[in-house]
Amino acid sequence: MSVSTYWGRIARRYGGILLGLIALVLLFALLSPAFLTTGNLLNIVLQVSIIAIVAFGITYVLLLGEIDLSVGAIIALCGSVAGLLLAREMPLLWVVGATLACGLVLGAVNGALSALLGIPSFIVTVATMGIFRGLAFIASDGMPVPVDDEAFIRIGNGHMLGLPVPIWILAALLALNHCVLSKTVFGRKAYLAGGNAEAAVYAGIRVKRLKIAIFTLSGLMAAVGGMVLTARLYSAQPNAALGWELDAIAAAVLGGTSLAGGYGTMVGTLIGALIIGVINNGMNLMSVPYFYQLIVKGAVILVAVCIDVQNKKRRG
Amino acid sequence: MSVSTYWGRIARRYGGILLGLIALVLLFALLSPAFLTTGNLLNIVLQVSIIAIVAFGITYVLLLGEIDLSVGAIIALCGSVAGLLLAREMPLLWVVGATLACGLVLGAVNGALSALLGIPSFIVTVATMGIFRGLAFIASDGMPVPVDDEAFIRIGNGHMLGLPVPIWILAALLALNHCVLSKTVFGRKAYLAGGNAEAAVYAGIRVKRLKIAIFTLSGLMAAVGGMVLTARLYSAQPNAALGWELDAIAAAVLGGTSLAGGYGTMVGTLIGALIIGVINNGMNLMSVPYFYQLIVKGAVILVAVCIDVQNKKRRG
Amino acid sequence: MMSAMHWPDPASDASAAPGRVVLEVRAITKSFGAALALKDMSLRLRAGSVHSLLGENGAGKSTLMKILAGVLQPSRGQMLIDGQEVRLSGPGDARRRGIAIICQELSLAGNLSVADNLFANHPPGLAGLIDDRQMLRKSRALLAALGIAIDPSTLVAQLSIAERQLVEIAKALNQPSRVVIMDEPTSSLGASEARMVFGIIEGLKARGKAIVYISHRIDEIMQISDEISVMRDGRCMDTKVRGQTSIEALIALMVGRPLSAIYPPGPPHPPAPPGSPALPGTRQALLRVQGFGCTGRFYDLDFEVHAGEIVGFFGLVGAGRSDVLAALFGMHRASGRITLDGQPVRLRSPAEAIAHGIAFVTENRKEQGLVLDQSVLHNITMAHVHCRRQGAWWIDEREEWRLAQGYVQRLGIKIASLHQPVRELSGGNQQKLVFAKWLALRPRVLLLDEPTRGVDAGAKFEIYRIIRELATAGTAVILVSSELPEVLAMSDRLMVMRAKRLVKTFERRNLSQETVMAYATAAAAP
Amino acid sequence: AGKYTVGASLLTQQHPFYIELADAMKKQAAKDGVRLDLSIANQDLNKQLSDVEDFISKKVDAIILSPVDSKGVKAAVLKAGAAGIPVITVDIAASGVAVVAHVATDNYAGGVKAGELMAQATAGKGRIGVLHYPTVQSVVDRVEGFKKALSAHPQMKIVSIQPGITRAEALTAAQNMLQAHPDLAGIFGFGDDAALAALASIKAANKLGQVKVVGFDGMAEARAAVDKEPAFVGVIRQYPDQMGARAIGLAVAVLAGKKVDKLNPVVPGVYTAAHQ
Ligand SMILES: Nc1ncnc2c1ncn2[C@@H]1O[C@H](COP(=O)(O)OP(=O)(O)OP(=O)(O)O)[C@@H](O)[C@H]1O
Ligand SMILES: Nc1ncnc2c1ncn2[C@@H]1O[C@H](COP(=O)(O)OP(=O)(O)OP(=O)(O)O)[C@@H](O)[C@H]1O
Numbered sequence A, B: 001m002s003v004s005t006y007w008g009r010i011a012r013r014y015g016g017i018l019l020g021l022i023a024l025v026l027l028f029a030l031l032s033p034a035f036l037t038t039g040n041l042l043n044i045v046l047q048v049s050i051i052a053i054v055a056f057g058i059t060y061v062l063l064l065g066e067i068d069l070s071v072g073a074i075i076a077l078c079g080s081v082a083g084l085l086l087a088r089e090m091p092l093l094w095v096v097g098a099t100l101a102c103g104l105v106l107g108a109v110n111g112a113l114s115a116l117l118g119i120p121s122f123i124v125t126v127a128t129m130g131i132f133r134g135l136a137f138i139a140s141d142g143m144p145v146p147v148d149d150e151a152f153i154r155i156g157n158g159h160m161l162g163l164p165v166p167i168w169i170l171a172a173l174l175a176l177n178h179c180v181l182s183k184t185v186f187g188r189k190a191y192l193a194g195g196n197a198e199a200a201v202y203a204g205i206r207v208k209r210l211k212i213a214i215f216t217l218s219g220l221m222a223a224v225g226g227m228v229l230t231a232r233l234y235s236a237q238p239n240a241a242l243g244w245e246l247d248a249i250a251a252a253v254l255g256g257t258s259l260a261g262g263y264g265t266m267v268g269t270l271i272g273a274l275i276i277g278v279i280n281n282g283m284n285l286m287s288v289p290y291f292y293q294l295i296v297k298g299a300v301i302l303v304a305v306c307i308d309v310q311n312k313k314r315r316g
Numbered sequence C: 001m002m003s004a005m006h007w008p009d010p011a012s013d014a015s016a017a018p019g020r021v022v023l024e025v026r027a028i029t030k031s032f033g034a035a036l037a038l039k040d041m042s043l044r045l046r047a048g049s050v051h052s053l054l055g056e057n058g059a060g061k062s063t064l065m066k067i068l069a070g071v072l073q074p075s076r077g078q079m080l081i082d083g084q085e086v087r088l089s090g091p092g093d094a095r096r097r098g099i100a101i102i103c104q105e106l107s108l109a110g111n112l113s114v115a116d117n118l119f120a121n122h123p124p125g126l127a128g129l130i131d132d133r134q135m136l137r138k139s140r141a142l143l144a145a146l147g148i149a150i151d152p153s154t155l156v157a158q159l160s161i162a163e164r165q166l167v168e169i170a171k172a173l174n175q176p177s178r179v180v181i182m183d184e185p186t187s188s189l190g191a192s193e194a195r196m197v198f199g200i201i202e203g204l205k206a207r208g209k210a211i212v213y214i215s216h217r218i219d220e221i222m223q224i225s226d227e228i229s230v231m232r233d234g235r236c237m238d239t240k241v242r243g244q245t246s247i248e249a250l251i252a253l254m255v256g257r258p259l260s261a262i263y264p265p266g267p268p269h270p271p272a273p274p275g276s277p278a279l280p281g282t283r284q285a286l287l288r289v290q291g292f293g294c295t296g297r298f299y300d301l302d303f304e305v306h307a308g309e310i311v312g313f314f315g316l317v318g319a320g321r322s323d324v325l326a327a328l329f330g331m332h333r334a335s336g337r338i339t340l341d342g343q344p345v346r347l348r349s350p351a352e353a354i355a356h357g358i359a360f361v362t363e364n365r366k367e368q369g370l371v372l373d374q375s376v377l378h379n380i381t382m383a384h385v386h387c388r389r390q391g392a393w394w395i396d397e398r399e400e401w402r403l404a405q406g407y408v409q410r411l412g413i414k415i416a417s418l419h420q421p422v423r424e425l426s427g428g429n430q431q432k433l434v435f436a437k438w439l440a441l442r443p444r445v446l447l448l449d450e451p452t453r454g455v456d457a458g459a460k461f462e463i464y465r466i467i468r469e470l471a472t473a474g475t476a477v478i479l480v481s482s483e484l485p486e487v488l489a490m491s492d493r494l495m496v497m498r499a500k501r502l503v504k505t506f507e508r509r510n511l512s513q514e515t516v517m518a519y520a521t522a523a524a525a526p
Numbered sequence D: 001a002g003k004y005t006v007g008a009s010l011l012t013q014q015h016p017f018y019i020e021l022a023d024a025m026k027k028q029a030a031k032d033g034v035r036l037d038l039s040i041a042n043q044d045l046n047k048q049l050s051d052v053e054d055f056i057s058k059k060v061d062a063i064i065l066s067p068v069d070s071k072g073v074k075a076a077v078l079k080a081g082a083a084g085i086p087v088i089t090v091d092i093a094a095s096g097v098a099v100v101a102h103v104a105t106d107n108y109a110g111g112v113k114a115g116e117l118m119a120q121a122t123a124g125k126g127r128i129g130v131l132h133y134p135t136v137q138s139v140v141d142r143v144e145g146f147k148k149a150l151s152a153h154p155q156m157k158i159v160s161i162q163p164g165i166t167r168a169e170a171l172t173a174a175q176n177m178l179q180a181h182p183d184l185a186g187i188f189g190f191g192d193d194a195a196l197a198a199l200a201s202i203k204a205a206n207k208l209g210q211v212k213v214v215g216f217d218g219m220a221e222a223r224a225a226v227d228k229e230p231a232f233v234g235v236i237r238q239y240p241d242q243m244g245a246r247a248i249g250l251a252v253a254v255l256a257g258k259k260v261d262k263l264n265p266v267v268p269g270v271y272t273a274a275h276q
């Protein structure tokens, strides 16, 4: 595998949408002097970190041709669990462990309902979206739970080697998930089962088990997102992350993941999330009025994807 | 085609989920005396009428294996258009015509972006969701537009032969869409293209054109929904119908429509919408606290679909 | 011929003495709902021998194979491996017990590379990490050993259907196995590829594997089998040992009556070739193609087809025949002039082609021909309901029903009901549906790409008869097939393609397989 | 006398203000011997209308609404009226249709107070950012009041008005404000969530000494933050407890046939650290 084809494949895979991201960055750099500063660029990465982490989980799910609409609710529920446990003065490591375990279980429930009972994942996760959200409200009585554990807060607001901690978490999870998807048998199985479920069955892949594992992963990523969010906001919000499932899915699809399954990469998903983040940040810096932000954001997404699609078509 | 197999097919098609609906009705009738009254049952149908109408449009879209997330925004924008035109004292028929035309155009834009430029419909409609919503806000300055045209209000609040007008509209659109789907060449094309787009192209079906037509229909249904909603609320709300796209899709999927395309019926969609309506109404009558309603609703949907799925499996 | 001994097989099964029964099924019954696909079917597979299965479409061959491979569970009956009764829990279980299957319906993941598909069930590497380089290297070695010239890093979606079939074979051989099931492995292959497969089978035999071989090409079966079982309606009619039977006897067993001929008689007077002195200028070509080209797919074609004429296209796999048909059907943007009845036409989409009376039986029925989850009824009338009467709104359900019923009877399509989803039909019956779909349109020009792929001998005859009938009624037919005897017997004129160009046109007389083959390979100069 | 049933449809139950409002209503209902049926519109006007229709099915005696939208609530009020059920509104008024009584905070006055507090904290000069929720009338009133108060200080300038509806959105918006205007002197958050998010962003940017925050609502979490963080100079305090109790009281009075005031304003307070 020569270097040139390696880069060729990279270009083919991410080319269009990466170009879109770069074009956006250049555009905003021209329009707003505050945009192209290290501080602000870090800012953007920080702001998209949670959505991107959640979108990593969603990427697995979409790869399999399934959908997970409950991630917003899982963020809220796991965040609330973390907040409530901290309020009971549980030690930090236990809180982190319990929160992650909570996300794992919630994801596994989604996966089991879909895989074992054969209910379409859209319905399962629309239903659990309500259930998990309800549980979050009940657990916290509908009120935000203030968090003041210094160590925990650092998950969202601390710095390491000059970079905010959420960015480190993002980077670590990107590396991890990228490896899982591209280097492990597990990842290869996901591509195979998403591309052709029948072929996967013939290859002896236990598709049901795989599906449960993948929803569990999605729940886990959402739990990480919930923790970072809670720490960033200094409080656990039971109504946090409303509608974020759509943002996360949009990030993944923007980054080239197919809703029909079989195609997608973690790097693409991150690029997708960054595009959304850059648009939001750039328009905020330019003080575009809210109503127009909605329109511009939609239009920019359309243009970015359109370029990508045309690019892919041209290269065949 | 003997009668018995005809009914057999009907039972196979709607059986499980219809049983689910009936079971729910019986359950609530037992639990709440106010439930099984003509008034309340009409109430339920009235309450689901808008979602059901929108879900009819969504059914076409899902049938094709596509998705339309912009219907909530189309409802809001078309409703605002109707409100603003009425405020300018335009004659009723013109307002109705213009509003429907607006929905048509918005739907066609979705379809064209997706079919002609090849952008995945998820991305297209996530983007236009923002754009249309932004336009609705801008058109109305973010403020609700009060409507007091008596004749228009009757669309949402009038009665005909003892039944509320929205129920008549619902019935008419059910009949119409059911016929289109099951009796016309257009409907057949939708099923075929949704089942296997490539084979449909080889069979001479102009799939792109079909896709545009179907998104246009979805826009049209959403426009009808927007008008009924505006009339029912005596005001056009630019932030109306937030998140209804998910409800409408859930109704269709609950009613047996497949997100992957190729399967679905209008009657099924109506049953799906009614299930959601019955759950909401029943729990309200029983004064279930809001947070618990979220949980119960999710759980009931899961159980209903699970029964349906098991039923289908058993019959093979 | 390449040596079949060199592909990497971790478990050469020395313990299996030739002739020993490795796998046996006893009185297997399989029902799908009310329909019985297998009734008390029994079969014995011996080490180092090829056991062929022959039977009409829908006889239950694939169903039996899927049971052997653990994909389906039998409703009743026993399965024994080495004399021990076993119950297979799934395909993975079967694989672990050394049963490999090449499925009739191709099941590769198009979004992955050939190598990924070859190693779908056991990618090389350590602790769950895939060693991609090693996988590519092994894949390359495997394909080379089998004589398959495909780069393993290619995406499967970019392969032609014949190439996919070869990958499917390689995939099944890429695992330790004692029993190899081949369900119509050659149905989409040309003669030379088929010969390659026979070479592979010889190699497998030599190493003591038990092989089940299913095909509708009876001559193949006669050539390679040690034992032949004939199935009808889910039962085993008889098992013959090599050399004890004849083609005629087998066919009679299979269809329940003797078949007089394989190909129907040609037209009484073969249509005169264009410009022949016998009928100067009396006939105008129905379809005329000049300077037809499509970069990368085929170049510079000139030919014409007359009403009532069957023109055969022959060539090796990848010669570009399918692409020519697809371009004529408006699927590819091609340069050149096309005239229909002397009128220049532009064919930019299948819809336009159909509007001009062109129909196209595609070779890939699963992807381009059928909507698998929809009913037989809707699939048969798929093009008819909207093309027959342009602009019609309502579907005439009665007419639709009548039409579908008619073709089901005429082609002998074995179905439970017209409402049955096509996915549940056997492969050959699916192929007949694709054919029926286009017949329903009563085309003026009929493009056929491997129209009898996987169709049984009796039904093939019927399809040939219909093609002949249509031609006699004035349809212009282009027939692409990799079965040389089929093309030779059916064509009034035969064109040979090589490397994406037309190299030779033969008139019907004086044709031998050898001459044609010589032009298709590079042996004869154009 | 037969027990009264009162149906209440509240805008949301995901906000401390409304939770306190609901709690106060429940407490007062228990005290007055009224059966309270609570449903939550979840910011969806159509759901509020459905809830009211269901109340009518259930034949409640009176309805208390905190409208999702002033103008849009007309349908619900008319339906209740047609069924002969009196309606009382809380927090947000109904417009274009008459109700029996209305209980609310004076948001415009509160906004003015917020503006004055901000001017005081920044010594009457500097650039100010506002976190807004532009589609809610009561918030629009607050921001108008805030602008009005600042207009008395020519050296103060609102440089950025950004939407920040949820706490996460507000955090992002506030960060971007600080990024675009490094010399920002103050941020006004339309509600507690916005103000607390602004505070978090200031902390993260290490600008606690430079940027002042003023909030609105004054629920427990925000008040605690005001006590703890000098940068959070104060919050305009609403009194949902008083409003809830008043609404139930009015309903009982109306059902008992007493005459009640149409308008029942609740004056917002100002909560600062010095205030405790
Ligand atoms: N999943 C299924 N549901 C219902 N019927 C089925 C199903 N699978 C197969 N059948 C039926 O079982 C019968 C046997 O099918 P099978 O595929 O084994 O035939 P075959 O002998 O392989 O035919 P061919 O030569 O056409 O491949 C057919 O009538 C078919 O319709
Ligand atoms: N979708 C595709 N993408 C890329 N290459 C393709 C595709 N389909 C076919 N090809 C290539 O184009 C060449 C011509 O294929 P074509 O199918 O026209 O040949 P053919 O003569 O019909 O042979 P076959 O018997 O394999 O169908 C083949 O070498 C094949 O690899």
Ligand SMILES: [Mg+2]
Residues within 6 Å of the ligand: C061, C062, C063, C104, C183, C426, C427, C428
């Ligand atoms: Mg078969």
Ligand SMILES: [Mg+2]
Residues within 6 Å of the ligand: C321, C322, C323, C363, C449
């Ligand atoms: Mg071909």
